[in-house]
Amino acid sequence: xxxxxxxxxxxxxxxxxxxxxxxxxxxxxxxxxxxxxxxxxxxxxxxxxxxxxxxxxxxxxxxxxxxxxxxxxxxxxxxxxxxxxxxxxxxxxxxxxxxxxxxxxxxxxxxxxxxxxxxxxxxxxxxxxxxxxxxxxxxxxxxxxxxxxxxxxxxxxxxxxxxxxxxxxxxxxxxxxxxxxxxxxxxxxxxxxxxxxxxxxxxxxxxxxxxxxxxxxxxxxxxxxxxxxxxxxxxxxxxxxxxxxxxxxxxxxxxxxxxxxxxxxxxxxxxxxx
Numbered sequence: 111x112x113x114x115x116x117x118x119x120x121x122x123x124x125x126x127x128x129x130x131x132x133x134x135x136x137x138x139x140x141x142x143x144x145x146x147x148x149x150x151x152x153x154x155x156x157x158x159x160x161x162x163x164x165x166x167x168x169x170x171x172x173x174x175x176x177x178x179x180x181x182x183x184x185x186x187x188x189x190x191x192x193x194x195x196x197x198x199x200x201x202x203x204x205x206x207x208x209x210x211x212x213x214x215x216x217x218x219x220x221x222x223x224x225x226x227x228x229x230x231x232x233x234x235x236x237x238x239x240x241x242x243x244x245x246x247x248x249x250x251x252x253x254x255x256x257x258x259x260x261x262x263x264x265x266x267x268x269x270x271x272x273x274x275x276x277x278x279x280x281x282x283x284x285x286x287x288x289x290x291x292x293x294x295x296x297x298x299x300x301x302x303x304x305x306x307x308x309x310x311x312x313x314x315x316x317x318x319x320x321x322x323x324x325x326x327x328x329x330x331x332x333x334x335x336x337x338x339x340x341x342x343x344x345x346x347x348x349x350x351x352x353x354x355x356x357x358x359x360x361x362x363x364x365x366x367x368x369x370x371x372x373x374x375x376x377x378x379x380x381x382x383x384x
Contacts, residue, residue: 160238160267162294170294173259176202176285179210182310183284186325187214187254190281190304190312194223195251200241200265202257203230210256210283226250233261238268246273253280262286263294270299277315278302287313289320 126134191197197218201211208230215225226248231241242265245253253275255262269275282305292300292315303315310325 160264160271162264162267166294167260170290173288173290175204176206176210176256176258176283177308178206179213179256179283180308180310182325183306183308184210184213184217185306186310186312187281187283187306188217190306191252191254193218194221196224196226196248197252197254198227198229198245198248198250199225199254200229200231200245200257201255202261203232204258207256207258207283207285210285211254214254214256231257231261231265233258235264238265239272241265242268242273242275245269246275249274251279255280255282255286257282257285259286259288259291260294263291266295266299276302278304281305284308284313287320287322292318292320 128135199211199215201207211228211230215228219225227244227250229241229245231238235241246269257265266277270277277300280303282303284305284307286303287305287307297318300315301317305313307313307322307325311323313320313322315321
């Protein structure tokens with residue numbers, strides 16, 4: 111087979127002849143080996159821990175440790191889940207996060223729900239791969255998280271890179287209701303995450319914004335296992351809070367179009383997990 115030039119032949123998938131064109135073949139082989147080595151380096155980079163750069167950590171300073179959860183918070187969180195079902199629970203090793211995870215697990219199982227795994231993690235780790243793998247080793251209906259923001263930001267980056275974890279199937283306690291968490295975790299890493307507020311309200315992450323919704327008139331008290339299920343989303347109202355990065359705005363301002371993301375549809379608040 112003949113080609114008009116070397117470029118056309120290589121493009122068609124042919125290499126220079128090692129016998130007829132030894133110098134050209136040697137050059138082709140060297141270039142191919144160099145490209146293969148670069149591919150290996152890139153693969154190794156992708157396999158490394160997605161640790162948050164020190165400069166980002168310094169920019170956001172010390173994030174607060176979790177506060178003890180409230181009864182209203184626990185009830186609201188359960189109201190965000192489809193009950194009964196299977197869940198995997200993850201938590202930081204601080205006392206408040208551990209207590210919240212244990213309280214949820216106790217109530218969930220008492221009503222007939224199943225906890226497939228209970229996984230904890232430190233605030234610093236070499237790769238975060240071990241807790242990420244343990245948390246996703248089963249396929250639950252949902253994940254429940256009680257954690258300090260910094261450690262979870264690191265873990266979430268690993269979860270999104272290396273596992274099938276889905277933030278839109280995850281609910282969290284109020285400790286993660288912090289817009290700085292989104293910035294640290296990275297763009298779209300936590301999109302779809304929902305959670306409960308200490309006062310019994312709820313919050314959700316959508317397109318880089320954290321929207322905090324006040325407790326509805328009906329409340330979430332009926333969300334406990336064995337009671338009628340409550341937890342569908344509602345339209346943002348005056349007094350609700352919307353935050354992105356370090357900026358915090360009132361929902362009445364957003365709804366009037368005076369501030370915030372013009373593409374943000376606050377009425378589209380996710381309902382139950384399927």
